[in-house]
Amino acid sequence: MKKSDFLDELMEIMQRDEPLDPSDELDSLGEWDSMTVLGVISMFDLEFGITLTIDQLKAAKTIQDLIHLSNDNVSN
Amino acid sequence: MKKCYLITGASSGIGYQISADLLAQGHVVVGVSRNVSDKVRQLENDYPDDFFFQEKDLSVDIDSLSKWVVKLSKEFGKFSGFIHSAGMQQILPLKVNTHKHMLEVFNLNLFAGLALAKGITDRRVKAESSVSVVFISSVASVMGAPGLINYSASKASINGAMRSMAIELAPLGVRVNSVLPGFVETEMMGKWSDVYTREYIDQNHSRCPLGIGGVDDISNMVLFLLSDKAKWITGAEFKVDGGFSLGDLR
Numbered sequence: 001m002k003k004s005d006f007l008d009e010l011m012e013i014m015q016r017d018e019p020l021d022p023s024d025e026l027d028s029l030g031e032w033d034s035m036t037v038l039g040v041i042s043m044f045d046l047e048f049g050i051t052l053t054i055d056q057l058k059a060a061k062t063i064q065d066l067i068h069l070s071n072d073n074v075s076n
Numbered sequence: 077m078k079k080c081y082l083i084t085g086a087s088s089g090i091g092y093q094i095s096a097d098l099l100a101q102g103h104v105v106v107g108v109s110r111n112v113s114d115k116v117r118q119l120e121n122d123y124p125d126d127f128f129f130q131e132k133d134l135s136v137d138i139d140s141l142s143k144w145v146v147k148l149s150k151e152f153g154k155f156s157g158f159i160h161s162a163g164m165q166q167i168l169p170l171k172v173n174t175h176k177h178m179l180e181v182f183n184l185n186l187f188a189g190l191a192l193a194k195g196i197t198d199r200r201v202k203a204e205s206s207v208s209v210v211f212i213s214s215v216a217s218v219m220g221a222p223g224l225i226n227y228s229a230s231k232a233s234i235n236g237a238m239r240s241m242a243i244e245l246a247p248l249g250v251r252v253n254s255v256l257p258g259f260v261e262t263e264m265m266g267k268w269s270d271v272y273t274r275e276y277i278d279q280n281h282s283r284c285p286l287g288i289g290g291v292d293d294i295s296n297m298v299l300f301l302l303s304d305k306a307k308w309i310t311g312a313e314f315k316v317d318g319g320f321s322l323g324d325l326r
Contacts, residue, residue, distance in 0.1 A: 015198045031199065035244075 001047060006067065006074045009047075013039035022064040040066065048073040079203065080104040080153045081302070082145065082196060084134060084162035084188070087113040089262035090212055091161030093291035094298050099123045101299070106152050108132050109162065128152055134162055134188035135180070141188060145195025154203040157302045158196040160189035161212040163230075167223040178226050185230035190237060197250050208302045209245075211238050211254040212294070213313065215321045218256065231256075235313050242311030251310040253301050258317020260289045286318030293318075 001009075007020045014020075014031035026032045037057055044050045048070055060066050067074045081098055085091030086107025092115055095105045099119065107116065108130045119127045130148070134141065149155060163185045168177055193209055195201055216224050217231035235254050242252040259280060281288055297316045300306055315321050 015200055017200065034247075 024063050079156035081157045082106045083159045084108045087116045090291050090294045093295040097295045135183040138187050138191045141191035142195035149201040156203040157208045159210045165227050181226040181230045186233045207250045209252040210298050210301050213254040213256045215256050215258045215317045239311045253312050256315045257294045258320035284318040284320045
């Protein structure tokens, strides 16, 4: 998946119109709540076949960290 | 306080009545239906600033519906409620049932409703105050009738989805309930006389302790569920059927 598609899908899960940047800090985004976390877990499972743990997501500080968790499934 | 509501099946029957009643209370209604009707034109004339009709077939391109609601919200304002009244009743014996027939019913009765509910509860769409979602189910979801396999299954599915949705969305201030009408005089009921014998219809009518209902009987319950008077009610099914489902064995 291209990075731009990943960011689009993340916007959709977060239900926001404003574009996202890999450097955005997750805790600074008002949309980063428990349902969004659940949505990201589902997305990784469906798109990449990766089962994320809550601990992995807690450790993620930025969107770039989420991209790292995709194990190279997200490319430029 | 003036609120904005999205109502499917707004051109006739229960959906029309709910639209008319909400408009009479001073609210804004975005009504959706596959076909425009004379009654809809009348509402447009009577409430030019508050009633907005959208002609749309909700059974196609279902995944696009949630984004469509986001667009509607930008045009008409944030929504305080959604009523999924659009539905099709298909009278079909099992021996001629096909996946295509099943999908026709489920696409409109269930899947479109879920997609629109997704849109309504989008943070860009839902009003800051509490939001109420009401699915028009049917007593056929809890009782059987010949030829109503797909219809009954779709309405029972609505009830199941409604309960999970109610739990998932409660933290967002969204209440979700379903109303189960019994025999109500609507255009859809007219189909019965085309398919069932007079005797069968009379038998069903006689099983309603309070007689056949009107669309206003359903609308009254829906308006209650939309109101703040129902602020502690979510995940519930409300039979509004004149006692039909009590199952009088006499």
